[in-house]
Amino acid sequence: MTASETELQLQLKDSHKRAGAFSALVRLYQERLYWHIRKMVLSHEDANDVLQNTFMKGWNGLDNFRGDAQFSTWLYRIATNETLSFLSNKRLRNLQSLGSIEDNLLHNLQSDSHFIGNEAQLKLQKAILTLPEKQRLVFNMKYFEEITYDQMSEILETSSGALKASYHHAVKKIEKYFNEELD
Amino acid sequence: MEPNKTLEQIGTELPFKVPENYFDQFASQFEETIAAKKPRHITLRKKWMSIAAMFIGILVLGQLLYKLYDKQTVNKQDNYEAYVLMQVDEASLVDCYVNNSSK
Structure with missing residues (x-):
C-alpha cells in the first residue's frame, strides 16, 4: 500500500x-x-x-x-x-428460458461490440464458462490478474491451499476442453 | 479455422474493451453522486437516543400495566364488599350502624 x-x-x-x-x-x-x-x-x-x-x-x-x-x-x-x-439473480430470472445462464453470457459475448478477441480467445472464454462459478473466479484472478494466493485468500476468505488446488483443477479442465475440441 | 492453442500460447491479455473515456466519466459521475448523498451511518448520539427511547417505552408500558393491575385490584375489592353486604340482611345492618353510633 x-x-x-x-x-x-x-x-x-x-x-x-x-x-x-x-x-x-x-x-x-x-x-x-x-x-x-x-x-x-x-x-x-x-x-x-x-x-x-x-x-x-x-x-x-x-x-x-x-x-x-x-x-x-x-x-x-x-x-x-x-x-x-448479480449472477445468481440473473440465473433466477433465466429459469424460465431453455438455455443456461452460461449459454446466455456466451451468446451475448459473441455479439458484443466490446469483445475484441480472436478465435482462440473466444474459445478460452467458452472453456472458462464451463467451470463452476467460484472456480471461474479463482481462475480469472490468478490467470489474468496474477493475484497472489495470499491476497486471493484474504479476498475470498478461503485458504491458500484450497485456492491452489482449485486453480490447478481449473487449468486441467480447460486443457481437457481444448483437447476435446481438437478431437 | 485456427488450430487449438494451449493456455500459454493464448496469453493473458483480456479480449475486452471499454467505451472511450469510460473510467474518467465513471469517476466523475460517482463523485457527483456521493457529493449529493452523505454515507448512511449511525452516530453515537443516534445510538444513545435510540437506547433512551427504548427505556422511555419500557417505563410507559410498565406504568400502563401497573394502572391496569391496580384498577383490577380495586374492582376486586369493590366486588368483595358488595358480596359481603349481599350476605347480610337489612335489619342486621341497621342494628350494626345503631350499635356503632351509640359507642
Missing part, C-alpha cells in the same frame, strides 16, 4: 474529507475492480452496473470498514459478492 493510499484511508475517518478521499480511492481502484467484475459478467453494461453498486455499497458501509484488512481487499470483497449475487 502506498503512502497516499494510507493517507486517503485515514482521511475517510474525517467527515469533512471523507467524500474527497473516497472519490480519490474510486479513481485509484476502479479499473482493477472493473476488470475483476467484467471477467465474470462479460458484458460492459453489466460490469458497469455491478461496479456502481460496489462503490455505492462501499460508500454507504464505510463505518463497517474496520481497517483490519487493506481498503482494496475490502472493496474486492464487496465487488466479488456483488458479482456473485
